[in-house]
Each structure stands twice: as C-alpha cells, then as structure tokens.
Amino acid sequence: MPTPLAKALRGLRDRTQPEDVGYPAGGRRRVPGLRREEVAALANLSVDYLVQMEQGRADRPSAPVVAALCRALSVSRHDREHLYLAAGLHPPSQQFVSQHIPAGVQRITRQLHGCPVAVYDAAWTLLARNPLWVALHGSSVSELGENLVASVFLHDGLHHVPDLGHRERFKDALVSDVLISYGRYPHDVRFRRFVEEMRRDSEDFARRWASTVPQTFGAEKKTVHHPVLGDVTLDCDVLTDSEEDLRIVVYTAAASDQAAQQLAFLDVGSTR
Structure with missing residues (x-):
C-alpha cells in the first residue's frame, strides 16, 4: 500500500505542468505532469531517491529535502503543509526562516x-x-x-x-x-x-x-x-x-x- 508521502508526491508530480516550472510546453508525454527526472533535477536530488520516496521505500526525508521538493513542484501553502505532514515533519511556521519560494x-x-x-x-x-x-x-x-x-x-x-x-x-x-x-x-x-x-x-x-x-x-x-x-x-x-x-x-x-x-x-x- 502506498505511504502518505508516496501518494502526495505522485499526486503533486502528476498535476504540475512542465511550463509552470520552467520546462517547455508541448511535446508528447506518456504520463501527465512532470517526469521523475525533471523533478529530481529541479530539486537537486537523485532520481533513485525520488523513486524510493514514491514507492514508499523512503518515507522519512529530511526537512531540507521536502523544502527542495516544494520549490521544485511550485506548491501552494496548503500543499506544502500536506507534504511536510506526509513526511512526518512539522510544517514550517512563521516562527522559523522559510525557504519556500511561492x-x-x-x-x-x-x-x-x-x-x-x-x-x-x-x-x-x-x-x-x-x-x-x-x-x-x-x-x-x-x-x-x-x-x-x-x-x-x-x-x-x-x-x-x-x-x-x-x-x-x-x-x-x-x-x-x-x-x-x-x-x-x-x-x-x-x-x-x-x-x-x-x-x-x-x-x-x-x-x-x-x-x-x-x-x-x-x-x-x-x-x-x-x-x-x-x-x-x-x-x-x-x-x-x-x-x-x-x-x-x-x-x-x-x-x-x-x-x-x-x-x-x-x-x-x-x-x-
């Protein structure tokens, strides 16, 4: 059964359009949204680690990794909080220096x-x-x-x-x-x-x-x-x-x- 983090990551990747994060629009794609390779490049992570998270084999990433994924996927504040919670982390609050880029x-x-x-x-x-x-x-x-x-x-x-x-x-x-x-x-x-x-x-x-x-x-x-x-x-x-x-x-x-x-x-x- 997919973990909460795996479901959240795959859902965000599927609904993020390439042009929304700086990739050219158009072209034939076998799946909706972004490819794993594109998300990994934007977040400065290895493709293998992203695969592990989406398959539920790595469900406790660090806060910097989740922050990098949020920036890569250009998520909203609501989605950012959901992704942090799915990773077993407390979402950043205004009491801490934020590294999220809207x-x-x-x-x-x-x-x-x-x-x-x-x-x-x-x-x-x-x-x-x-x-x-x-x-x-x-x-x-x-x-x-x-x-x-x-x-x-x-x-x-x-x-x-x-x-x-x-x-x-x-x-x-x-x-x-x-x-x-x-x-x-x-x-x-x-x-x-x-x-x-x-x-x-x-x-x-x-x-x-x-x-x-x-x-x-x-x-x-x-x-x-x-x-x-x-x-x-x-x-x-x-x-x-x-x-x-x-x-x-x-x-x-x-x-x-x-x-x-x-x-x-x-x-x-x-x-x-």
Missing part, C-alpha cells in the same frame, strides 16, 4: 528576462537565481544553498565588487538586515546558532553587529567586475516577499546606459 516569485525568477535575479531567504541563503545572474557573476557566482553572509565575511565573497565604498556599505546593510531577521525569528534555533557562529568566527561581523542600527535595504548602484566585459554598473533593488519573508535581488539598467548593452550581450550567451 509560485509567483518563481515566475519572476524565470520570466524577468534581461535582468539578473536572485532569491534569498531571511538569513540570506541563496534559494534561486536565473541564468543571467550566473553569467554576470562568472566564476564568483554563489552556489544554491550558499549563505551570502558567510561568503562575504568568512570568504571575501565581494572580491568581484571593485568599489571599496560599496563593499563597506553593503556589509553594513547586510548585517543590519540579519539583525532585523534575528529579532523576527526568536525560536529559530538553527538561525540563531548561525548568527552566534558568525559573531565568533568573524571579528568584522561581530564589530558591525554590535554597532549597527537596524534598517532595510534600499536601492543603490552596484558595480560588478566581469572577467570579459570589465566593470558593469547596475541599479540594484532588493524586493521582499511578505508571505515567506524572502529577499528578491534584481539588477536593472536604463536602456541608454552602457550596462544595458552589456546585459544584453550576457543574456544572449546565457540562453544558448
């Missing part, structure tokens, strides 16, 4: 052509990015699941930003936003442990943490050094999704700016 935010990431876009959670863990974001940042691009705060303060993750003044302002703004999230999620033990580790391991982070004034990100210019195009100066806006408390980072350029031509060049290469 369908609308996923569409923004996929459909906002010509603009580099990335999505982070309230702790600044990278959840999604579009191909143009990857093309712009080149070899310095962050991997999915990487935390921007740790990258910046422990691994010099802003070395591709040539302007020292911008790097300092960005560090202040980043610590300030983390401080706001720290107060918003007092029961998220994992997040609070992460902050304490950052304060212990980075003197720079600890110093800013002790002196910063909480404030949200504002729009500003950002210059990224690209290995082929050189410096690319763009408008950077950090938008928020109030439902899941996400940060949506979008780079744009006025049509008359040189940066618009640079983005157009990168966009062609990223879509090949």
